[in-house]
Amino acid sequence: MNLAKLRPSAQILPVLASLGVLILLYAGGCVAFENFGSLRVLINLFGDNAFLGVAAVGATFVILSGGIDLSVGAVVAFTGVLIASLIGHGQPPLLAIGLALAFGAGFGALMGALIHLYALPPFLVTLGGMFLARGLSFMVHPESLSIDHPFYGEFISQTLSVPVSRRLAIPFTAFALLAVVLAGAALARWSRFGRNVLAIGSSESSARLMGVPIGSTKILVYTLGGFLSALGGVVATFYMQSGNPASFVGLELDAIAAAVIGGTLLRGGVGYIPGTLVGVLILGLIQTLVIFQGTLNSWWTRIAVGGLLFVFIVLQQLTARRRE
Amino acid sequence: MIVDLIVWPTLAALLWVNRRRPLLWPLLALALLLLFNRVFTPGFFVLEIRDGRLYGTLVDVLNQGSKVMLLALGMTLVIATGGVDLSVGATMAIAGAVMARLADVSVPVALGGGLGVALLAGAWNGLLVSAFRIQPIIATLILMVAGRGVAQLVTDGQIINFEQPALVYLGNGALLGLPFTLALVLGMFVLTALLVRRTALGLFIEAIGDNETAARFTGLPARPVKFLVYVFAGLCAGLAGLVAASNIKSADANHIGLYLELDAILTVVVGGTALTGGRFQLAGSLVGALLIQTLGTTLYARNVGADVATVPKAIVILAVCLLQSPVLRAKLAGLRRRPPAAATKEGTV
Numbered sequence: 001m002n003l004a005k006l007r008p009s010a011q012i013l014p015v016l017a018s019l020g021v022l023i024l025l026y027a028g029g030c031v032a033f034e035n036f037g038s039l040r041v042l043i044n045l046f047g048d049n050a051f052l053g054v055a056a057v058g059a060t061f062v063i064l065s066g067g068i069d070l071s072v073g074a075v076v077a078f079t080g081v082l083i084a085s086l087i088g089h090g091q092p093p094l095l096a097i098g099l100a101l102a103f104g105a106g107f108g109a110l111m112g113a114l115i116h117l118y119a120l121p122p123f124l125v126t127l128g129g130m131f132l133a134r135g136l137s138f139m140v141h142p143e144s145l146s147i148d149h150p151f152y153g154e155f156i157s158q159t160l161s162v163p164v165s166r167r168l169a170i171p172f173t174a175f176a177l178l179a180v181v182l183a184g185a186a187l188a189r190w191s192r193f194g195r196n197v198l199a200i201g202s203s204e205s206s207a208r209l210m211g212v213p214i215g216s217t218k219i220l221v222y223t224l225g226g227f228l229s230a231l232g233g234v235v236a237t238f239y240m241q242s243g244n245p246a247s248f249v250g251l252e253l254d255a256i257a258a259a260v261i262g263g264t265l266l267r268g269g270v271g272y273i274p275g276t277l278v279g280v281l282i283l284g285l286i287q288t289l290v291i292f293q294g295t296l297n298s299w300w301t302r303i304a305v306g307g308l309l310f311v312f313i314v315l316q317q318l319t320a321r322r323r324e
Numbered sequence: 325m326i327v328d329l330i331v332w333p334t335l336a337a338l339l340w341v342n343r344r345r346p347l348l349w350p351l352l353a354l355a356l357l358l359l360f361n362r363v364f365t366p367g368f369f370v371l372e373i374r375d376g377r378l379y380g381t382l383v384d385v386l387n388q389g390s391k392v393m394l395l396a397l398g399m400t401l402v403i404a405t406g407g408v409d410l411s412v413g414a415t416m417a418i419a420g421a422v423m424a425r426l427a428d429v430s431v432p433v434a435l436g437g438g439l440g441v442a443l444l445a446g447a448w449n450g451l452l453v454s455a456f457r458i459q460p461i462i463a464t465l466i467l468m469v470a471g472r473g474v475a476q477l478v479t480d481g482q483i484i485n486f487e488q489p490a491l492v493y494l495g496n497g498a499l500l501g502l503p504f505t506l507a508l509v510l511g512m513f514v515l516t517a518l519l520v521r522r523t524a525l526g527l528f529i530e531a532i533g534d535n536e537t538a539a540r541f542t543g544l545p546a547r548p549v550k551f552l553v554y555v556f557a558g559l560c561a562g563l564a565g566l567v568a569a570s571n572i573k574s575a576d577a578n579h580i581g582l583y584l585e586l587d588a589i590l591t592v593v594v595g596g597t598a599l600t601g602g603r604f605q606l607a608g609s610l611v612g613a614l615l616i617q618t619l620g621t622t623l624y625a626r627n628v629g630a631d632v633a634t635v636p637k638a639i640v641i642l643a644v645c646l647l648q649s650p651v652l653r654a655k656l657a658g659l660r661r662r663p664p665a666a667a668t669k670e671g672t673v
Contacts, residue, residue, distance in 0.1 A: 068461070070586075114642065114645070114646075117651070118645070118646055118649040118651045118652055119649060119650060119651045120645045120646070120649055121599045121600075121645070123408070123461070123589075123599065124589075124590075124593060124599065124641060124645050125642065125645060127586055127589075127590070127641060128638045128639075128641035128642045128645070129638070130586075130638075131634040131635070131637050131638035131641065132634070132635055132638035132639075134631075134634050135631065135632050135633065135634035135635030135636075135637075135638065136635065138629070138631035138632050138634075139632055139635070142629075142631065245631070246631075253465070253468065253469055256465065257465075257469060260462070266459060266461065266462045266465075267459055297476070297477075297481055298481075299472070299473040299474075299476035299477055299481065299577075300473065300477075301473070302469060302470055302472060302473030302476075303470050303473040303474060303477065305469055305470065306466050306467070306469045306470020306471075306473065307470065309465065309466045309469060309470075310466045310470075313458055313462055313463070313466065314456060314458075317456055317457065317458055
């Protein structure tokens with residue numbers, strides 16, 4: 001009884017630690033730089049990293065199931081180019097967005113089906129998916145394509161954003177991020193699907209013996225991953241007002257890093273969707289700090305992220321070993 | 325025509341020698357791809373000698389493929405232990421950056437510095453995997469994320485050019501009419517093959533990849549072997565990084581080795597080494613690298629843009645995965661033998 005009460009707190013420790021890091025980084029920024037504490041910085045933190053956050057929630061689900069998705073960045077880029085190209089050819093934006101989302105889900109389902117039905121390593125299948133989606137996006141349009149449509153101009157950036165003051169508004173993308181995180185958290189915590197994903201991630205053979213539907217759950221989790229990558233791509237088009245086939249290279253690494261920093265174990269079975277949001281915000285804060293500092297170069301972002309990854313992975317390893 | 329007299333009998337002999345070995349499949353694919361080019365791609369088999377040096381598409385394939393071949397040697401051993409090294413691309417960038425930075429000091433210092441830092445990177449991965457017991461894909465992810473930042477730190481975000489003849493020779497020079505990189509690859513291959521097939525090391529590696537716990541209980545030094553394997557992968561990545569920097573006579577921290585870790589892993593798998601570890605095909609990895617490089621060169625020769633060329637590559641990855649899938653093999657074998665349907669269904673889970 002006592003042990004059962006203790007276990008969740010041991011699991012949630014990494015999330016609390018990363019929350020602590022987030023608060024420390026933010027507080028440090030506020031002390032060091034004059035305008036860091038302003039509402040604008042906070043709002044931009046959510047708005048600018050929304051596409052990464054949405055995609056990272058999908059990546060977290062895949063990791064929770066014990067898999068990995070390397071196709072995230074390429075699918076985000078493909079979605080953007082597809083939407084920009086469809087709108088450029090005179091299609092209504094909502095149709096373009098719908099098609100892109102359907103493509104993402106279908107693409108994910110296809111990868112999931114290959115992984116499950118033929119017992120292939122997720123690493124290689126999603127690597128194939130990454131190359132495929134990246135090549136397809138160059139086939140759709142070989143270079144950056146801006147989106148020129150009233151829906152994108154006025155509707156998204158003005159009508160759907162919530163003004164805070166005369167010169168400041170919370171962009172729609174920030175709400176999209178929060179909505180996806182909340183929905184994802186609920187799905188992981190309270191739905192049968194979420195429990196099945198966690199069970200498979202902890203131990204596939206035990207899950208099978210307990211009667212968890214392995215096949216449909218695994219295919220669904222990659223479908224969800226593909227869908228959320230595509231949704232991340234849609235959010236990115238709101239933010240960038242364009243689609244570029246060469247963009248978002250390596251986004252999958254940021255998504256995986258965000259999940260790990262947010263307390264998700266890469267071997268699957270343990271993790272929290274809100275933790276991933278914390279991870280995304282930490283990545284965003286590091287970037288903001290580097291920009292505010294001014295003299296630091298952009299590569300310090302990568303080194304800092306790598307260092308944080310190291311600390312959190314070792315922390316996970318130590319807590320996991322203590323439990324054993 | 326002389327080229328034909330050399331290439332085809334060699335391929336035929338290799339195929340015959342390996343007719344009962346796993347190496348047959350990548351070799352066959354390579355032979356078919358070359359045959360396709362012989363028939364449909366004009367100029368693919370043309371070789372000419374200028375200034376005592378061979379030029380031609382086939383030589384380009386060998387020269388361009390050398391980086392992935394070097395990476396594949398180290399990656400094969402890592403994968404054989406059941407691990408994977410995601411950081412080799414970033415390690416290449418660091419090694420190239422250090423070499424370019426030290427180029428003005430002296431050539432031996434530049435080469436030694438580049439290789440030394442690559443060994444350090446490998447040791448870091450090895451330490452995380454063997455001492456901290458972190459899952460390899462995660463342990464090497466750290467350096468993959470941070471490594472390119474470190475390389476940029478070394479070059480101060482600049483592209484550093486160098487002109488030292490010895491450093492330029494490494495990636496562009498010729499030895500006996502053939503690219504020097506080819507000699508480098510062959511040398512490393514022979515060294516690696518001797519190390520793993522003439523000593524017990526290869527057996528240790530396979531035992532650890534098969535079942536690490538069992539290997540440790542039989543008294544194998546599992547952790548030191550794993551550590552060494554990552555150090556070796558680092559060394560191979562360092563060599564590849566030096567070659568890559570030498571190719572363009574500069575260190576570009578952003579682009580050297582970008583995505584090459586994925587190519588290297590793909591190459592190893594194409595060559596017949598399973599990602600689950602436990603057995604490895606060193607020669608298969610070289611053939612796999614040649615296959616991937618020939619595919620790339622074929623597409624380039626047929627005017628398929630480099631951007632779009634990832635699509636056929638993806639198809640190759642998925643096809644190779646499917647061919648190696650135990651499930652598909654069981655199904656195909658089932659088709660041939662026609663056992664009761666229920667038996668195969670049970671086997672798929």
